[in-house]
Amino acid sequence: MTILFASDLDRTLIYSKNSRGTEVEEQDLTAVEWVDEKPTAFMTKKEMEYFHKLSPEITFVPVTTRTASQYNRITGIFKPSEKPTYAIVSNGAVILENGKPLTEWSDKVKKQLQIDCTTIEHVMPQLEAYVKKEFVLRVLHAESWFVYMIIDEKIFSVEELENLSQIFHEQGFTLSHQGRKLYIMPNCINKSTALQFVKERIQAKTVIAAGDSMLDYDMVMSADQGYIPSHGEAVKQRELLPPHIFVTNNSGVLAGEEILKKVCEYLL
Template sequence: MVRRPALSRNTLIATDLDRTMIYSRNAFGADANLRTVCVEHLEGAPLSFMTTTAAQRMRTLTEPAAVVPTTTRTIKQFNRIRLPGAPWRYAVTSNGGNILVNGVPDMRWRIDLDAEVRAASATLSEVSAELRGRIDDSWATKFRIADHLFCYLVVKPKLVPADFLAEWDSWCQARGWSASQQGRKIYTMPKVVCKSRAVAEVRRRLTESGELDTSATYLAAGDGALDAEMLRAADSAIRPRHGELEQLNFTHPNLTITRTAGILAGEEMVDWFLSASGRAGDSPR
């Protein structure tokens, strides 16, 4: 049975997941002795975590807010996560390439997006072939195609040639694509595939159905360059003091930057969401 709010919610929250809400052990930061809860396993092994406090508080977010997990992960990768507050009415995966409705991919959204990619960009096959010719096994350890939509590399960051990303992005920009690096991953993405467009569509649907108030506040959080447009589009946004946007010194008039870095920044961002959505009393400090 689909869980629907008795009253229209007054806040829309779109949040990135990896290194925003959830963290691998390597991304915990300086304080690795915190109480945590595992929210993702891979082949039986614990992979991603939140602080226990963040997990408890995130469950309360769904009362005042329509929460939309918004990730560059594929559908399969997203479905490994047991994020507190689920089930989700909507989720955005594949960097906006897929919208999940009650856990099921919306095929009309994807069909229309694929048609737009074909009309505006080089093909995935063309881009993938070019990328394969530019990489070397000494620093690129994996090459992956994600949801038949974009591709990414897993790299050894310190060994990536200094000019690789800029030169590769320049080649991509001329063909309707872009490239960005987030930690050990270098993403190559069609420009029309972006989180902010998918979140705007989710907001339209929630408003039309009466699940979201027409004057609802839009809040967002993210740590990478692929989140930047989503953060700019929000009424208020927050990013952690780590990640690609920190390296880029990204700022915006609507943007708050956490005091902390690592997994504690995830807890701080949940508290910020609670305060901004009118539930500050649920986030004792």
């Protein structure tokens, strides 16, 4: 029996200094990502132990909004011989198989973006009215797939988020606010659909999924067993969750540790 464990990375399994919380001592952490030789993302040492204790029956598939190059910076989790065969990056626009993009999948996504009129070329003119607003610090592209904004959280209001969400929802986008980033994601680029493709490709019978944001929500809901960190955006906007969804008791990096402990216990 093949069990597929699909998990978001940032703010689910790995954490920056700003998102990891204050309940953990520095000596209990281990770095998993470095930028310019400086550690930028962490797990607890106990969490790392749980990760390497996952049953051989469980196939781990990272599912992230990071681009492939950003994903490849995370070198502290996997032993060289144990890097996952599959990884879903760019929020589902790209599926890596042994480190290389599956063109059959990405070509399908590109075609759907054109049909839905949700390409970067379509969305940028609609953003012109917002990029000059005080809360927008920068507007960035994730390769050729989607747009996200770096915002000033101190002056970005709930009302602004609700207004933007309504406007772009009507045009085929999902908005997700994650810390300093505001993603404007075409609906055809999603983790759930990409994960279904991988599930069928490896003929998995059971899916376990974990994620914190609204970009993870459908993926977690459609799994046989789902986990959401208690600090997650997906929890805050959904009061009634089905029985197969577990919300962690802990927040920050300890939530990641709790999730991996639960996954380790799944077959016991």
